[in-house]
Amino acid sequence: MDNYTDRLLPSSYPAIRPPMIKNKSFLPPPIAEHGFSVLVKAYCWDKKDTRKKLSLDKTMTVLFDCGVSEAGVIHNANLLGIDFKSIDFIILSHGHLDHFTALPNILQIINKPIKVICHPDSFLKRWIIYPNGIDKARMPFLDKYMLLKYGAIIETRICPSLISKNYIKNYYYDGEKYSENSMGDLKIPKLLVTGQIPRNKSFEKGFPIQYKENPDKNNLVPDYLVNDDQSIVVNVREKGLIIITGCAHAGIINTIYYAKKLTGIDKVFAVIGGFHLTGGGIYEDAIEPTIMELKFIDPEYIVPCHCTGWKATNRIIQEFPNKFLQSSVCSSFVFE
Numbered sequence: 001m002d003n004y005t006d007r008l009l010p011s012s013y014p015a016i017r018p019p020m021i022k023n024k025s026f027l028p029p030p031i032a033e034h035g036f037s038v039l040v041k042a043y044c045w046d047k048k049d050t051r052k053k054l055s056l057d058k059t060m061t062v063l064f065d066c067g068v069s070e071a072g073v074i075h076n077a078n079l080l081g082i083d084f085k086s087i088d089f090i091i092l093s094h095g096h097l098d099h100f101t102a103l104p105n106i107l108q109i110i111n112k113p114i115k116v117i118c119h120p121d122s123f124l125k126r127w128i129i130y131p132n133g134i135d136k137a138r139m140p141f142l143d144k145y146m147l148l149k150y151g152a153i154i155e156t157r158i159c160p161s162l163i164s165k166n167y168i169k170n171y172y173y174d175g176e177k178y179s180e181n182s183m184g185d186l187k188i189p190k191l192l193v194t195g196q197i198p199r200n201k202s203f204e205k206g207f208p209i210q211y212k213e214n215p216d217k218n219n220l221v222p223d224y225l226v227n228d229d230q231s232i233v234v235n236v237r238e239k240g241l242i243i244i245t246g247c248a249h250a251g252i253i254n255t256i257y258y259a260k261k262l263t264g265i266d267k268v269f270a271v272i273g274g275f276h277l278t279g280g281g282i283y284e285d286a287i288e289p290t291i292m293e294l295k296f297i298d299p300e301y302i303v304p305c306h307c308t309g310w311k312a313t314n315r316i317i318q319e320f321p322n323k324f325l326q327s328s329v330c331s332s333f334v335f336e
Contacts, residue, residue: 001037001067018330030330035068035098036306042189060189068098093246094228095122097140107150119228120156125213192233197250203289204251240267247274270301278309
């Protein structure tokens, strides 16, 4: 799920576009909305493994975010023939409505216990208050008890977490670098969930118009950092890191550098997701510093989605014409 749809895009590796025609008939169009959702399929095998099909214990499927409408992600999944019951985990990038709204319906379709991994702040009750102090509204919030009712096993984590089908392990800091708890040589896919991301870049200022309810004092307090913002990191052997963001409220550059620090891997293979460079003011002011940092980081592919915005996307196309991949709903990006 993404903000953009273009049914005429041709497939070109690594982007695979959904078909428009099947059995001499036009397929229903996919839905685009101001929301985000990604199905991540991770595979793991030895170099000597020449089997065409991988065993189920060497694959993992994760749903990252759930879009802004109650049925948009479900509609698109049906078009692609995706079975929600095949999902091993659900991960939320943060607790904003354009990333969680379809979650209760998806849990009802899955109809069995499933782990939902998120930061504890994802359940905060928040407000948007514009600078004039007059225009404001309470944001829809994630209802923990509803999720539990529908089978969610909620894992709230602040620290980085390494996940696979069989375990979730935290990272620990040994004074020099983050290290994985000893797990032995498990040849199964692993994904890293960053947890709360440090804020180091001055041009990445979070979400200044966000406030949270303070029940103790019955008032609102600033919540501009969006501490629950987290991303997924995958290490593709011999190619580098794939970093998938929801909105990157922590800042896309802060996120990339944190992923490099956590893994000890310097090479970034692909950056995919919302970079939150739209909305005027401080967001668009961050476009040029972001472009400069991306030049230094030099990823192989850049896939701006969702809240990146047209101005920032156009600048990415201008500066990285051979690295840019266009997003569109129901597209698949295959990195192997």
